Amino acid sequence: MAMEDSLSLKLAALADPTRRAIVARLARGEASVSELQRPFGISQPAISKHLKVLERAGLIEQGRIGQSRPRRLRVDALRATGAWFDQVADLWRDSFDRLDTLLMETENDDVESR
């Protein structure tokens, strides 16, 4: 139950393109709120709202360096979400991509052996 809720929270958090962009930015290293605000060109309240959603989903956390509170990615949490995606949807999409390749190859084999 708790696990499903946390997965739903993560997926909902990642469903928003701005929040995915924030996650992508934090993947390169931790950043303060104002550093995050800059590339997105949005207001401080708006970015704080996004950060809160990501935080509640367990995807990011606050560090503490002196007075500043840089945000950083919780890579494990993100990886768990990624693994889940791999499991369900990628299984078939990737398989079908590989099947495409195989079918193209066998077609060529047949043409050559004729």
Next chain:
Amino acid sequence: MSNPDEFVMSRLFKAPRDRVWAAWTRPEQLARWFGPRGVTTTVVAADIRPGGFFHCRMDMADGGGTLWARLVYREIAAPERIVWEHSFADRDGNIVGSPFSEHWPKRLLTTVLFEEAGADTRVRLSWVPIDASAEELREYRDAIPSFDDGWAGSYEALDRLLAQD
């Protein structure tokens, strides 16, 4: 056709139906495409007929571990339809839970339809949980909307992101 627990994926393949059928029913061909990206699939058992048992191991790249899958076929109706029960497995072929998620259905009924579309073949795959608990069903049902193509770009980006660290 509005089973809320059904996941459907359709794809057109640029090959005649008999060739697509062979790719799904010949073990040596299945081994070459079956499984998530980056895995090497080894077929251990492949009794591809109704009631037959299929067992394969999937080795993830770079020592990322090994997954096992097992299929039990219900119908093999060449060249139109294959139905099987799909599960994660251990090395002995016993059903196990998902390695990624605590509440994932143990068995998924997989139905694959092969339709001719001119010179090409349309493959329609569907997944429906079998005998799932309420929790498993909930997790599965929650997952279905995210299977949409709209998500594809997102998880590709997520994949790239995860590959960075």
